[in-house]
Amino acid sequence: MKPNWISMKTSLPVAVRVLRVERIALPLTIVVLLGMATTFYWDWSLRRSRQLEIQRLQRVLETNEALVSALKDAESAQLGYLLTGNQDYLGPYRKAKAELPDLVARLADAVSFPDQVERVDRLRSLVQEELAAVDATILVRDQVGPDQAMVVLRTLGEKRIMDTVRQVCSAISQVANEVLLTNSTEMEARYLRSRVGFLVGCGLLVVLLGASLALIQRTTARREDLMQKLDESSRRFQVTLSSIGDGVITADGAGLVTFLNPIAATLTGWSPQEADGHPLESVLPLINESTGEVIENPARQAIRERRTIAMANHTNLKRRDGSWIPVDDSVAPIFDAKEELKGIVMVFRDVTPRRAVERELRQWHHIFEHAGFGMAVLTPGVELTLKQVNPAFASMHGKTQEELIGRPYSEIVDPEVWPAKMKLLQGSSPTDHLVTESIHVHKDGSRLPVRADFTIVRGTDCQIEYYLEYCSDVSERKRAEEELLNSEQRYRVTADSLPQLIWTSKPDGATEYLNNRWHEEMGVTLDQIGEQGWISLLSPEDRERSIESWNNALRTGESFQTESLFKTRDGSKRWYHCRAIPVRDSSGRIVRWFGSCSDIHDQKIAAEVLRSSKEELQLANEALKRSNTDLEQFAYAASHDLQEPLRMVAIYSQLLKEEYGARLDDQANAYLGFAANGALRMEALLRDLLAYSRAATPEDQPVQDVDSQEALTKALDNLTVLIQESGSEVSRGLLPHVRMPEVHLVQIFQNLISNSIKYRKPNVPPRIHVEASLQDSTWVYSVSDNGLGIAPQHQGQIFRIFGRLQGQEVAGTGLGLALCKKLVERNGGSIWVESAEGEGATFFFSAVAAR
Amino acid sequence: MTPRKLKFVLAEDNPGDVFLIRRAFDLEGFSYELLVAKDGEEAMRYVQEAAAGTRVIDLILLDLNLPRYDGSEVLATLRRQPFLAAVPAVILTSSNSQQDRERCLSLGANHYFQKPSNLAAFMEIGRIAKELVETRLA
Structure with a gap:
């Protein structure tokens, strides 16, 4: 069988080129031939008119000659009769006389030029004149005599007439001869031209014919070559189609089978000879796998829609012997060079083995998907990557499969155990199977102790293709989760019983729980307001501030506290005090936010x-x-x-x-x-x-750094008399530079020391000690004495103005300590006393340290 | 040649103080003439006369708190006069303000005398005047 559907598209341009040259050569030849024919016809008709002209001219010459000789005859006959009177001479004369008018008429017929016609007219009158003269002379001879006749002859001037006739005739013949000569010269030249034209035309024709012949020869050769190639390629196709692993069937545009390759024959159970000319549907009946119904052959669709069609999945082929096999196929329409549908080619294959593999794969997939333990496929590369994980593996890590697939394996392994694990995996193992204890990382950041078994799968070249990891959670996570759930339930019952609004959020702020109070006060449930939670209930005028504060808390992990205006159930706006604290796991990561909102509206109004x-x-x-x-x-x-x-x-x-x-x-x-x-x-x-x-x-005094040593010295100078009189001793310890006007410090020292001296014990010399110590960047001075001391119940009044404890027996105005207090406080310090009655007193005052 | 009488000008509106100052000068044994101005304007006039060369002043004592012009204004005028810059000037006052003291000293007072309530202490003014005059004459 010869497949007739192979279009030789690749050879087409050559054939087209040959055809084009042929098309140009042929019209060219016709044009040349037509040109030549036209030239010859034109030439011939011209020559014919010239020949007629020449004939006419020759007739003129002949007639003219005949006329002259007739006239001569008549003249000689006249003379002969006149001289001799012999009647015999009159015979030729009469004959000439009869011929002459005829000759003149013939001459008039033959001439064509106007001057010639004129000449002939003149000749006609001359001939009549001559004949009349001759008749006259003859009449005179007959009736008078010969002599008179001669006289008449002479008088009539017959000789002159004759001469004129001769002149006219010779002019006629001369003109005719000239024209004749011109015509024949022209004829000669024309003849020469047409001969050259003929030769050139013939040459051109020969060239064109040669070229056409050569082209035709070449085209033919090429066509033969193409046919050979076509034959070869079709043979090759046939061999290919016969040896191809898939079934191939071709059909014509009507869907009748034209070819089957051996595989197609085996699969369908039809031999090529049997199948030839049968409709595709009977050779290749297709049946839906699940319904058992015959389905439309995709070839029909391909013919109808003029496009390639792939067969629907789950298609079975009903073989000639009645058995079914699953097939998979595609149909492509065949077009010829003019884009006309010539037929279809259908390729199909037995997918029985593939279906079996698919079934097996499904089983394994089922196991993978539903296994109670985690399974993961890891691919080696720049880094170990999770290529596939099962749901158990994903949920174990608190993530979805999508979150894990494609991620580096290192992301889910605890960084501390990662190096050891990598070392283990990279090390060669004789069994290609490893059992490890490892720690993975849960999505929430917690550590996940797992038992992880690895199987190393190697390719043909012994290179590691991938690792299989079987992973089971060995932590008490589940128990903890259950416990959490229980505690959460307990907590929720508790939360519902509280008067506050209670809520919890995920670490990202998404609300996950609202207690019942929300429904009671705000009229909402978590389902209604969603993850945005309490934020959606904020009154617009206060919203931004609260959200900003909450976002700040989420970002920093600091506890959150704000007063926010909420829209409550009845539409009124009320102030709530909202607080939220982060709940952290053992590693310090925030796992949830725990928040509450309390109605502080009334308090807030009261506070206002x-x-x-x-x-x-x-x-x-x-x-x-x-x-x-x-x-x-x-x-x-x-x-x-x-x-x-x-x-x-x-x-x-x-x-x-x-x-x-x-x-x-x-x-x-x-x-x-x-x-x-x-x-x-x-x-x-x-x-x-x-x-x-x-x-x-x-x-006031300018504030300055003052050396308290100097200030004390000045104060003591001012008190010299008092000190000497009382026999006091004043000692000093560490005294710093502080920040206050010097006069103030001098005055404070002076008042405190004079106070100590004034309130001394009788008969005991005053001992006074002044020093300072640094307490939290503030200097605290102490002035202690061995004086009377101050009972605790009086210590409050001594700094008051005029708050004296003693009567007039002790000199004093009652303003000293009040002034000290005022000065100390003016400079940002404070003053106090520590004392017991009879035990002396220590006055303390603080001052800002110098810069 | 007997020493000429010293010409003192005192601007003081309190007759009690004028008496005490005279007593102090007497105790000191000065031979002097005391011209008392009862207000700042009168004191200012004496200063201008001295500047014009029609009056001699060997020492001027100015109470700070005077009617019309106060003592420091008179002092400032005195110190502006070309030939009077070296005239000893004592400021008398009952104020113990540190600021007043510094202001007067910077204006050119030779002494700032805070009038005490103790008689003996008050009599010190005589000694102070003597020291200033003697320093000047020397």
């Missing part, structure tokens, strides 16, 4: 009210402060101005006593003493009051 009253209080306070300041300024001015007159009283009492004391009696002197003493005390009081009020006035 409180705050506004607090503000009022503050305003009142400021007013008080202002009036205090005013008072202090007043005190300053007053004490300053009061001093002047007091000084007068004091100094003039002294003067009075000095100058007049001797003249006064004792009582007057005592009175004077009381006045002077009172004035002095009043002055001291005013001085201290002035110092105290000045400590609060804006007119």
Whole structure:
């Protein structure tokens, strides 16, 4: 059988080229032939008209000659008769006389040029004239005599007429001869031209014929070559199709079988000869595997739709013997060069073995998918990669299969055990099977102790193709999870019983639980509001702030606390205090957020009210402060101005006593003493009051670093008299530089030391010690003495203004310690005392350390 | 040649203090003439006369707290005069303000005398005046 469906598309261009050259050569030949024929016809018709012309001219010449000779005959006959009177001479004359008009008429017929016609007309009249003259002479001879006749002859001028006739005739023949000569010369030239044209045309034809012949020969040769190649390739195809592993059937455009290869024959049970011309459906009946119904042969579809069709899966072939085999096929339409459907080729194969493998694969897949232990396929490469994992493996790690497949194996192995594990896997093992204890990492970051068995699968070249890992969870995770579940249930029952709104979130903030209170207060459940949870219930005006705070907590892992405005069940807005703390696992990772929200709306409103009253209080306070300041300024001015007159009283009492004391009696002197003493005390009081009020006035000392050693020395200088009189001893320890105006520090030291001296035990010399120690970047000074001490119940009042513990027996204004307190506090410190009655006292005050 | 009387100017509105100062100068044994100005304006006039060369001042004592012009203003005017820059000037005051003290000393006061309530202490002014005058004359 010869397959007739192979199109020789590759050879087509050559054939087309040959055809084109042939097409050009043939019309060219026809054009040349037509050209030649036209030329010859034109030439021939021209020659024919020239020949007719020549004939006419020759007739003119002949007639002209005949006319002249007839005239000569008539003339000679006339003369002969005239001379002899012999009647015999008249015969030729009469004959000529009869011929002449005819000859003239013939000549008139033959001429064509106008001047020739004119000449003939003249000739005609001349001939008549001549004939008339001859008749006249003959008549005269007959009737008069020969002599008279001769005379008449001469008078009539017959000779002149004859000469004119001769002249005219010779002119006619001369013109005719000239024309004849011209025509024959032209004829000669034309003949020469047409001969050359003929020769050239013939040459061209020969060339064209030669070229056409050569081309035709070449085309034929090529065609034969192509046919041979076609034959070869079709043979090759036949061999290929016969030896191909798949069944191949070809059919024509009507779906009738034209060819079967041996495999197709074996599969269908039809021999090629039997099948030839049968419809495809009967040779290759196809049946749906599951329904058993005959299905449309895809070849029909391919013919109809003019495209390649793959057969539906699960197709069975019903063989001639009635048995079924599963097949898999495809059909391709065949087109010829003109894109016309010539037939189809159908390739199909027996997929029985593949189906078996597929079935087996399905079984294994089932085992893989449903195994109770984890299974993973690892591929070696730059790094060990998870190529496939089963669901058990994925869930063991808290992830989905998609999250694991394609990831590096190192991601799920604890970094601490990873190096050892790699070493183990890379080491050669005689059995290619390893049993390991390892630690994997769960999605939540926790460690997952596993038993992991490895099987190394090698390719033909002994290279490792992949590893199979069987992995089982050996931790108590499950138990822990169950416990967690139990505790979670317990916790939820507890949470539901609480008055607060309770919620929990995943580490990423997604809400996972809301207690029942949410439904009661907000009218929502977790299902309704989803993962966004409580955030979706925030009132819009307060939303951004709360979300930002919550996101910040999620990011930093710090506990979260905010007051947020919620939209509650009845649509009203209420303030809630929300808190959330992260719950961490043993490794410190956050596993969940535990949050609560409490309704603080009423408190918050109350607090608002409180705050506004607090503000009022503050305003009142400021007013008080202002009036205090005013008072202090007043005190300053007053004490300053009061001093002047007091000084007068004091100094003039002294003067009075000095100058007049001797003249006064004792009582007057005592009175004077009381006045002077009172004035002095009043002055001291005013001085201290002035110092105290000045400590609060804006007119102040510049803050500076001061050396407290120097300040103490100055204070002691000021107190020289008092110290000497009392026999006091003042010792000093470490004394730093601190930050305060020097005069303040001097004054503090001075007041505290003079205080210690004033409140000394009777008959005990005062021992005073001053030092400082650093406590939290603040210097704390201590001034301790061995004096009377202060009972605890009085310690509170000593720093108050005029808060004296002793009567007038101890000199003092009651302002010293109050002033110290004020100065210490002005400089950012505090002052206190530690003492027991009779045990001495230690005054402490703090000061900011120097820069 | 008997020493000429020293010409003292005292600007003080408190007669008690004027008396005490006279007493102090007397105790010191000065031969002096004391011109008392009862307010700042009068003191200012004496200073201008001295600047014009129609008055001699050997020592000027200025109470700080005076009506019209206070003592420090008079002192400042005095120190601005070309020929009076070296005239000894004592500021008298009952204020113990550190700022006042520094201000007056920087204006050119030779002494800042805080008037005490003790008689003996007050009499110190005589000694101070004597020291200043003698230093000047020397």
